[in-house]
Amino acid sequence: MESYQARFYDSSGNPPDQVQVQVVSGKINVVGTTFGIPFDELVLQVGGHDGDRVKLVCEKESVAIVSEDRGLLTAIANAAAGTELGKQAAQADHKIVKRGTQKAKYWTVVVTSICALAITGYLLLDPLSAAVATMxxxxxxxxxxxxxxxxxxxxxxxxxxxxxxxxxxxxxxxxxxxxxxxxxxxxxxxxxxxxxxxxxxxxxxxxxxxxxxxxxxxxxxxxxxxxxxxxxxxxxxxxxxxxxxxxxxxxxxxxxxxxxxxxxxxxxxxxxxxxxxxxxxxxxxxxxxxxxxxxxxxxxxxxxxxxxxxxxxxxxxxxxxxxxxxxxxxxxxxxxxxxxxxxxxxxxxxxxxxxxx
Known part of the structure; x- marks a missing residue:
């Protein structure tokens, strides 16, 4: 079963624990412990620069699980399909994919434009240098x-x-x-x-x-x-x-x-x-x-x-x-x-x- 790197926060105010979590049997389990949170007690929040930081809040237990592993979001979307949590996870996962595609297209355009400018500049050098010589x-x-x-x-x-x-x-x-x-x-x-x-x-x-x-x-x-x-x-x-x-x-x-x-x-x-x-x-x-x-x-x-x-x-x-x-x-x-x-x-x-x- 796949595990995902995460940070575990509780109400003590202490620094978070670095943990591994798994999505299993309708809940999120913290690997190595007996602690688990059912899907229906979790609220999903998505943040980060690219919307790829997953925050799972359980108000009942006063704890939160935070992860930048997109695989966790995908796993929740699949495991909780049909539930509100599953819908939120699927929507967030789709946005990350879309944002990544847009970013890839953006950088493709940027790199292509730079290459085109460089090639154009090089090709222009001969006629330009000839034109300058006449001046x-x-x-x-x-x-x-x-x-x-x-x-x-x-x-x-x-x-x-x-x-x-x-x-x-x-x-x-x-x-x-x-x-x-x-x-x-x-x-x-x-x-x-x-x-x-x-x-x-x-x-x-x-x-x-x-x-x-x-x-x-x-x-x-x-x-x-x-x-x-x-x-x-x-x-x-x-x-x-x-x-x-x-x-x-x-x-x-x-x-x-x-x-x-x-x-x-x-x-x-x-x-x-x-x-x-x-x-x-x-x-x-x-x-x-x-x-x-x-x-x-x-x-x-x-x-x-x-x-x-x-x-x-x-x-x-x-x-x-x-x-x-x-x-x-x-x-x-x-x-x-x-x-x-x-x-x-x-x-x-x-x-x-x-x-x-």
Whole structure:
């Protein structure tokens, strides 16, 4: 027979006894004693935040039994069916079930709404960050890039720097028109990577230069990063990383005065490191196509980027897990077979267009 945890109060005024009670033979028995209260001597009261506290009062004996075990209420409703006590217990039990269902529905709606808002916010980030990017003047973008670059220790004197600057300046000289003043730098870093800051600052890691077989491969990487700048991809992704609130704030107030500028600078300062930004497939394609056209116009073969990535993938595969932190560019700019085929097709088209073999 099932027992239910309860507190037993009497007229002595002493603290209640913790007891077990059972519903049996038309009465409530206190387990371990001979004390029992017939149903017809009990008055049922229901309380508690969720209506789940059962209080059974017997005025004749000046005692009360209190329990938060809903099973006791159900047992009384079943055992005393047809009596006033049974009806009260059944009604109270039904209310608890109904209240629990309503609460479950409420929290389902709340959780679903939160998830929907989170998903909507995430999906809105790309179009919002793109919209915000159009509101930011290129001159501010240049200022922002220079501010972020000041946090890096950059090489502006070595032969590697001169090589990168020569290739970069040669490529940008074939841009039709650009609001950016491109600057090229080298950073001493063991990670094979390159990145573009907003406004035209391009940084190539020394490890990448060491891995490049020739100027063709370097030109492939640099022209690709120039493409990201032209399409403002770094700015858009950094805004994406700053979050929905920052984007909405900029849209509502605009970027013009000193206060707004300072807010945006602060937001970018805490955003994810620019060299680890992940671009979308569309953004990579845009950067590839822009970079390819610059390479062909500047007289390069145009296959340097593909050749460089294929070489890096082979080296990464041979090194295994130890290569992961070194070949960062493979994770941020993955060269899929589809992407390589697209580059090769575009390269063929450009060479035919410009009459080059």
């Amino acid at each position: 930011i003047d290129p001159s501010f973008e240049v200022k922002l890039g220079e501010m972020l670059a000041r946090t890096e220790k950059l090489d502006k004197k070595s032969d590697s720097y001169k090589r990168v600057a020569r290739i970069g300046n040669e490529l940008v000289s074939h841009l039709d028109k650009s609001p950016y003043k491109f600057q090229f730098f080298v950073k001493k870093d063991k990670e094979v990577n390159a990145c573009a800051y907003p406004g035209g600052i391009l940084i190539v890691n020394s490890a990448l230069i060491d891995k490049a077989t020739d100027d063709e491969e370097l030109a492939g990487v640099i022209s690709h990063e120039i493409g990201h700048v032209i399409h403002r991809h770094t700015l858009k992704q950094a805004l994406h990383n700053c979050g929905l609130i920052t984007c909405l704030s900029i849209i509502s107030s605009g970027v013009g005065g000193g206060a707004d500028t300072e807010k945006l600078e602060a937001a970018f300062a805490v955003a994810q490191k620019l060299e680890s930004l992940n671009f979308s497939r569309t953004q990579e394609t845009d950067a590839d196509l822009t970079g390819l056209e610059l390479e062909v116009k500047a007289g390069y073969r145009g296959d340097g980027l593909i050749e460089f990535f294929r070489k890096m993938e082979k080296q990464e595969s041979s090194l295994g897990k130890s290569a992961t932190p070194l070949f960062a560019m493979l994770s941020t700019h993955p060269m899929s077979a589809e992407r390589a085929a697209r580059i090769e097709a575009e390269l063929k088209r450009l060479k035919e267009k410009h009459g080059k073999n």
